Amino acid sequence: MPELILGIDGETHRIPFELGPSVREILDATDFRVRSGCRGIGACGLCRVRVAGGEAGEPTQNERLHLTSAQLSQGVRLACQVSPRHDMQVEILNSAPPSNWKSSPDTALLHTLREQAVEGRWLPPGVKHPCGVAVDLGTTHVCLSLFDLAKGQWLADRWGRNPQQNFGADVITRLAAAAELPGAAREMSRLAVAAIGEALLDIATREGFDPRRIVNVTLVGNTAMLALLSSRNFELLLQPEYWTQPVDCQPLETSGWVAEWEINPVAEVDVVAPLAGFVGSDLLAGLVSTRFTEDAAPALFIDFGTNSEIALWSGEELWVTASAGGPAFESSGISCGAPAEVGAVFRVSLDSAGDLACQIIGDDRAKGVCGSGLVDLIACLLDSGRLTSAGKFASGETGYTFSAGGRELTLTKGDVDLIQRAKAAIGVGIGALCGHAGVGLKELRRVCVGGAFGRYLDVGSAQAIGLLPPVPPETVELAGNTALAGCCDVMLSSLAAERLKELRSRARLVNLASYPDFDQAFFENLYLQPLQVL
Incomplete structure (x- = not known):
């Protein structure tokens, strides 16, 4: 993946990006925003950067209006007018003031x-x-x-x-x-x-x-x-x-x-x-945005979060429930945790030597591990024999320390416990809905995963620890913020609003608090292993 290389206060930050967005859009999702005032159309001339390395293409007409020939010859460009296709080294000349608000990765x-x-x-x-x-x-x-x-x-x-x-x-x-x-x-x-x-x-x-x-x-x-x-x-x-x-x-x-x-x-x-x-x-909006009930085949929808919501479509009936997984999926309460923001480890894998390799959102400096990274980390430790299915470290230690983005991070036994309880609550919810609908996991033909946690989730890791059902990976859709997408649908269209109204009337609610086998099912789902195929 290409990287945008930034020099900030004497430090170098490497920001990976997908092809397509402008330099401004890439920076807008990070802590290093450039000043702007025109929705990125090149009208204000504020988003000035200097391209110190990499191919930026020919200046646009808007850039020639706002920048002198001398500035252009020195590599000064408008961030909104440059869309890098390879690694690019950039210096921000007109930084925006700090903000609590960022552009969405979705x-x-x-x-x-x-x-x-x-x-x-x-x-x-x-x-x-x-x-x-x-x-x-x-x-x-x-x-x-x-x-x-x-x-x-x-x-x-x-x-x-x-x-x-x-x-x-x-x-x-x-x-x-x-x-x-x-x-x-x-x-x-x-x-x-x-x-x-x-x-x-x-x-x-x-x-x-x-x-x-x-x-x-x-x-x-x-x-x-x-x-x-x-x-x-x-x-x-x-x-x-x-x-x-x-x-x-x-x-x-x-x-x-x-x-x-x-x-x-x-x-x-x-x-x-x-x-x-x-x-x-938010669940109803997610079902609208994913057109969840339009196919006849059984489908599962999970919107991971502090209050996780789950839906199962049997092909004829819609069953829904909520699962109190706690804030672990948002990395709250995790000793090495961080929100799914810039600086969060979102992907962990094992290299050829059996060591952990980490990927970080929007930077090369690690602040902590977000929910999807925790799932990867636990799956890797299981795969390498450093963690047992019961959630205990094989070494007998109370934690595991690893290096990520120049920082030492430690996953504790308490952290593993929080993830176990969160994923057990999800497992009980899935099992309860399947039982009410008379649908086995092997019958599922579609699994939709919503939420910021789901956007970065590795399907294989999630299946390995029992967070997602063991269906073919190609049937799993990582749909991002389905609640916001569905809210946009409802705001823009009376047809979508009618679909939400219909979903509301058809949904059958399952209360896990009254689920008769809850304690036993929760205990069984605490183990870090694939969900049983029913």
Whole structure:
């Protein structure tokens, strides 16, 4: 894979990239953004870099307008106008200020319009080029995509950390805090609303975009996140009798949100209702974006996260459940863990000598290991005999230390335990749905994996430790942020909105808390071994 080589403060950073994006787009997904103000079309002339090595091609007309002949001869270029095809050494001449918000690695997915129809979407008169924002309010991250509603054209996206994490890494901890601490519920709602506003401000200032063009904001999320956003009925989710019932998460009013976001005063805010309990509208949106029920063959859908949601399509019936895997898939609570961001080890393999080889997101300096890297790491340690299927280190030690990106990292026995429990919860969910639907794992013809964790997941490693069923690898789709993609669908198209409504009516909820064989199934799934083929 080619690399963008950056010199920053006397240090060299190597950023791998796929062919196609511009230098600006490559940098936008990292901590090393270049200043910009025109959505990357070459109109502002701010994103200046110097190409010190590599082939940058001939300057474009926009570059000749903004840069002098002397600058061009010195290798000065506009980052948005240069799309490298091989290794390129670059110096940023006009750095952007630090930001909590980055462009999504799933941008390519959103460049392609999910639904051409925009039927039924109300567009207010007098607003030139009205736009809409789709929001996936996740437990760990908040992700947004901006679209021109009239054209159905993708304009920009952002993702960043959900600041509610100050109240807990998982949904149960946050719900308990909201119910017990005075003012905590209001503060968590304020934090979520403010985060969306910050992301919109970042888009407005960086892309030269007028937020008053925004006339619709559509949100999806798991039930707990939507209840905390609206500050309504969150306490019901702590009562088991409500885990299989719909929970009203609709905000009583959104005019305050609209004002804070500084979008068009007539803008509509659509909070897509969750299904029930801990099965949210993020799952329904994911099923919409993947066209999950359109084939007759049995299929499995897993949206990995702090609150993992699972769906099984038998060909005739749709079964769904939620699994409390905890934050391990997001690397929270892992001693060597890091979010799936720049600097995270996302892929680990064994080289010919049996040593560990690590790949790092967007840099060559390791900050830690993200969820997919942990799955790889554990699979490699199993394969090399350094770890047993019971999750114990063969050496009798309490941890395993390895080198990644110039840093020593240690995987502890406690880290392995967290992954075991998280994957056991997923295994119980899969088994429960298969049992209700009368579908064996060997009958599955499609497995869709959603979420940031799923985007980087190695299928072989996941199957080796029992996280995914042992189906042919070509039947597994790593679909990225399906919740956001489906939210875009629903915002843009009345046809997609109708599909979501139909899925809601057809879904049959399975509550794992009342699953009779839960304890035994959970224990069996703790072992680091392939799932049993039923």
